[in-house]
Amino acid sequence: MDVTVFFRKLYKEGIKIVLKDDGLNIKSDSKIKPETLAEIKRNKELLIDYLKSYENDESSEKLLAKVVPYNKEELSHIPLSFSQERFWFLDQLQGGSEEYHIHTVIRLKGGIDTVILETI
Numbered sequence: 001m002d003v004t005v006f007f008r009k010l011y012k013e014g015i016k017i018v019l020k021d022d023g024l025n026i027k028s029d030s031k032i033k034p035e036t037l038a039e040i041k042r043n044k045e046l047l048i049d050y051l052k053s054y055e056n057d058e059s060s061e062k063l064l065a066k067v068v069p070y071n072k073e074e075l076s077h078i079p080l081s082f083s084q085e086r087f088w089f090l091d092q093l094q095g096g097s098e099e100y101h102i103h104t105v106i107r108l109k110g111g112i113d114t115v116i117l118e119t120i
Helices: 003-012 034-042 044-055 059-066 082-094 114-119
Strands: 015-020 023-028
Touching: 003 015, 003 034, 003 044, 015 044, 023 044, 034 044
Parallel strands: none
Antiparallel strands: 015 023
């Protein structure tokens, strides 16, 4: 069984599995299908071993240590991501294209709280 594919399937079904006291803790907002529960039980040891392999993994902590938030007062601009740069380049190249614009009209009903709108 490919564990990552199985976890992806569980995610799509709204099921989360975590390690708790060397066992599995299953969380779900809705009822779990019997066949899914049976598959979890059949592969319990494999799932526990997989989760334990990441339990003491420090790679995510090392990555987070490299992330430094921007100080908004010290910056004149925030650098663009690669995708943003690409969109800017295409827009400059094509002269104001509208391929990536999504035109939508939304009808709202009810009262408007102008105090909340002014704070946004």
